[in-house]
Amino acid sequence: MGIVFIGPPGSGKGTQAVRLSQHLDVPHLSTGDMLRAARDEHTEIGNSVHDFLVSGRLVPDPVMLELIGGRLKEADCVGGCVLDGFPRTLAQAEALDEFLSTHVGPLDVAIVLVVDEEELVTRLAGRQRADDQPDVIRRRLKVYKQQVDPIAEHYEEKGILRNVDGIGTPDEVYQRIQVSLQGVER
Ligand code: AMP
Numbered sequence: 001m002g003i004v005f006i007g008p009p010g011s012g013k014g015t016q017a018v019r020l021s022q023h024l025d026v027p028h029l030s031t032g033d034m035l036r037a038a039r040d041e042h043t044e045i046g047n048s049v050h051d052f053l054v055s056g057r058l059v060p061d062p063v064m065l066e067l068i069g070g071r072l073k074e075a076d077c078v079g080g081c082v083l084d085g086f087p088r089t090l091a092q093a094e095a096l097d098e099f100l101s102t103h104v105g106p107l108d109v110a111i112v113l114v115v116d117e118e119e120l121v122t123r124l125a126g127r128q129r130a131d132d133q134p135d136v137i138r139r140r141l142k143v144y145k146q147q148v149d150p151i152a153e154h155y156e157e158k159g160i161l162r163n164v165d166g167i168g169t170p171d172e173v174y175q176r177i178q179v180s181l182q183g184v185e186r
Contacts, residue, residue: 001079002081002083002105002108003080003081003107005113006112006113007112008145009140010120010121011113011115011120013166014033016170016173017030019170024080026081027076028082029077029086031068032084032085033084035059036053045066048063058088058143061089061095064086064092065092069099073103077104088151094154107160108160110152110162111164112152114164116167117141120137120141121141
């Protein structure tokens with residue numbers, strides 16, 4: 001089962017993506033986590049992405065494709081995965097389609113967690129991450145807004161888009177995600 005999780009920073013997509021991946025027993029691949037780990041380990045990719053992470057700008061597509069392409073080729077991804085934070089550009093979405101069609105099989109669902117901006121700023125202001133400073137938060141939300149529509153449209157055209165209301169307790173949101181997957185699970 002291949003699932004893409006899309007949501008603005010602070011939408012709770014990481015928490016929900018982990019829970020869903022455990023339920024489906026497939027790996028949870030968070031590109032944000034992978035980039036932060038690479039940065040902390042000072043790998044070549046990690047050193048090259050430091051400034052993007054600090055400023056909240058998107059890491060260039062070729063770097064992202066190298067990172068995620070390598071991970072998707074690993075044996076544990078053969079039965080699918082839950083992608084969290086990828087794709088973030090149309091070019092990434094198209095590259096992912098191509099990769100999956102040759103290696104694993106097409107995506108089953110793209111879930112977009114919908115949370116309004118006011119709620120997100122309040123939530124993010126309570127977190128302690130370096131890229132959760134107010135000006136960086138605003139940039140990350142702006143970057144998200146610019147990128148999400150073309151990606152959502154791409155998955156809408158494929159008939160696999162599910163918009164899920166992200167306001168509520170984590171349990172409530174997870175219930176909605178499960179409802180949105182009815183008829184898809186295999
Ligand atoms: P996240 O934890 O998903 O919010 O990602 C944290 C940061 O990692 C983002 O603000 C971007 O700088 C970078 N990042 C994560 N995923 C991607 C991606 N698919 N494309 C470009 N940059 C990314």
